[in-house]
Amino acid sequence: MELAAQLLTVLGIALMTYNVIRVGLYVRLQNDLLVGASSAWLARVVFGSIVVFDVAYVVILLQNLGRLSVGLILASGAAFVTVVIYWLISLDASMRQDTTRLVETLVAVIEARDPSLRGHSRQVRDVSLMIYDVLPRPQRRKVNREQLGYAALLHDLGKIGIPEAILNKPGPLTSEERAIVKAHPQIGVDIVRPIGLLDDATDWILYHHEYVDGTGYFGIAGDAIPLGARIISVADVFSALYMNRPYAGSIGYDECVRTMRDEAGTHLDPQIVEAFCSIPREDVLATAPDATPAAAPAAASAPASAPQAD
Secondary structure: OHHHHHHHHHHHHHHHHHHHHHHHHHHHHOHHHHOOOOOHHHHHHHHHHHHHHHHHHHHHHHOOOOOHHHHHHHHHHHHHHHHHHHHHHHHHHHHHHHHHHHHHHHHHHHHHHOHHHOOHHHHHHHHHHHHHHHOOHHHHOOOOHHHHHHHHHHOOHHHHHOOHHHHOOOOOOOHHHHHHHOOHHHHHHHHHOOOHHHOOHHHHHHOOOOOOOOOOOOOOOHHHOOHHHHHHHHHHHHHHHHOOEOOEOOOOHHHHHHHHHHHEOOOEOHHHHHHHHOOOHHHHHOOOOOOOOOOOOOOOOHHHHHHHHO
């Protein structure tokens, strides 16, 4: 009887230890997803609770409580916790997959209305995540990586509400047309806000056209601009310069870098620009949509207004 009780208690300890490892790895591997997310505190509370229970199981075993009923309770409790954790992690993964499919569908709608954007949102997403990955760890901990990817993909979502005649206009925009275009971040946020999993992404979408000198859409300057928005802004400017657009032709990679360095400290965050420049050239160029390769380097004057026009 006592041996059976001890074996059941050991089984409970084994299951709870497995849960500690599994939840610990989940929190660690998903740490960038949890930073700033509403579920962050809950994940850590769950992890801490499981650790406490695991320690309690070990204490009970060491106390030589040989009652079979205690062993059964401990083993069955551990089995229940294991099943619940498996279900919750699977549910979380399913929800994230559904969100990703929804975001990709919205991006497809944007690109269907504006052919010049085909591949642009994905390139901005890929470059934004590359920039994130090379930033110092203290900076990375301020940004939810998954949310950054969503925000970068959806940064132009609000263009759904902009007339196609303005989106596809080959020449310069009038002041009235530019005012209409400037409404697209707010339109995008209004569409995204009801999606609970994208809470952190809304500010980055709204402020991705802010300039560090305070001359952007909303007049926010420097570090007051959310870090995620500053990352997306650099990626967006690169893509706007590199891709063929109705209002400006494309330029080569070297000219893009030169232009972005020139705008560092005025339009773009210098630290983010330097992070972008530290990414291997071939990795950045691999993000370019096949349908819109960059043309040969052009005159530096052509792209000067491209970032703002986007």
